[in-house]
Amino acid sequence: MSIVGSADKVTHTEADIRDALQRAVGRGFDYELLSVMRWVRRELVADRYATERVFLAGDAAHLMSPTGGFGMNTGIQDAVDLGWKLAARVRGWAGSELLRSYEIERRPVAVRNVTEASSNLGRMLSTRQRLPPPEIFQVGPAGDAARKDYGEWFTQTMRHEWFTIGFHLGYRYDASPAIWPDGTPAPPLETSTYTQTARPGARAPHVWLPDGRSTLDLFGHGFTLLRLGSGAPGCERIQAAAADARVPLVVVALDALEVTALYQRQLVLVRPDGHVAWRADREPEDASALIDVVRGAQAWASLGQLDDAADNKTSAIR
Numbered sequence: 001m002s003i004v005g006s007a008d009k010v011t012h013t014e015a016d017i018r019d020a021l022q023r024a025v026g027r028g029f030d031y032e033l034l035s036v037m038r039w040v041r042r043e044l045v046a047d048r049y050a051t052e053r054v055f056l057a058g059d060a061a062h063l064m065s066p067t068g069g070f071g072m073n074t075g076i077q078d079a080v081d082l083g084w085k086l087a088a089r090v091r092g093w094a095g096s097e098l099l100r101s102y103e104i105e106r107r108p109v110a111v112r113n114v115t116e117a118s119s120n121l122g123r124m125l126s127t128r129q130r131l132p133p134p135e136i137f138q139v140g141p142a143g144d145a146a147r148k149d150y151g152e153w154f155t156q157t158m159r160h161e162w163f164t165i166g167f168h169l170g171y172r173y174d175a176s177p178a179i180w181p182d183g184t185p186a187p188p189l190e191t192s193t194y195t196q197t198a199r200p201g202a203r204a205p206h207v208w209l210p211d212g213r214s215t216l217d218l219f220g221h222g223f224t225l226l227r228l229g230s231g232a233p234g235c236e237r238i239q240a241a242a243a244d245a246r247v248p249l250v251v252v253a254l255d256a257l258e259v260t261a262l263y264q265r266q267l268v269l270v271r272p273d274g275h276v277a278w279r280a281d282r283e284p285e286d287a288s289a290l291i292d293v294v295r296g297a298q299a300w301a302s303l304g305q306l307d308d309a310a311d312n313k314t315s316a317i318r
Helices: 014-025 071-091 096-129 141-162 165-169 236-244 257-263 287-294 307-317
Strands: 002-005 042-045 223-228 249-254 267-270 276-280
Touching (some): 096 141, 096 165, 223 236, 223 257, 236 249, 236 287
Parallel strands (some): 223 249
Antiparallel strands (some): 002 042, 223 267, 267 276
């Protein structure tokens, strides 16, 4: 477990607290001090997320600076990822690779988020090198100009921390053994923007449907196989393979141009956590291999070069 943090145990007096409050507010004011709790910033990611019977999630697996607001979202994402996999194991249809994929999927996300949170802290602390001028608290044109100048500078300095939707929504599980890749190149990871993609490993894109629902409303109670477009191919082999393995699967046919354009393939398999597991323009010849990969009975990397993997790469070029 890597550790970065303050080793000093500082006990603040009431005078220290009063001075800090006055610096933050800009003037003295009446207040009542009810309690003082010491807090130390941490930069921690567990070396391992799991044993055979014990799994770490949330703050037990990672601690980070609050700068960026990544902590709770990272923990909730852990729970979503681990939750459906534990349920699958308890219900008997998960293979041994599925729970192993939890650490492989989630730990890189935590490392990225913890690192970014610490970088944001550095940016925030850098503002101490340029403190607000005394005029900032004055009434009148001089104060207005000082506030405008300092506010614009501070905003520009802090934009990287404030606008981080790419971290909150753009995380992907590219290296997961339970994801069947389609041969397309990985798009860059984003910070202040989020570009939706249905590439396997990514969050399935949101699109509003004609009935007012989102595509995201279709996911979450098992695997969902989307058949997109009026000429979508059949999926009988996938359905039969899922039934044989007792994998819960719902097939949803959608003929909406925006959905088809964004998902880029006619068949898209989405996991219970809303991440794309596989996509192609036709069923694989060996649908059982596909189902075995996405349920963790066999790692994709162990399958070698299969004909339908090549088909998916061809589909990506069309």
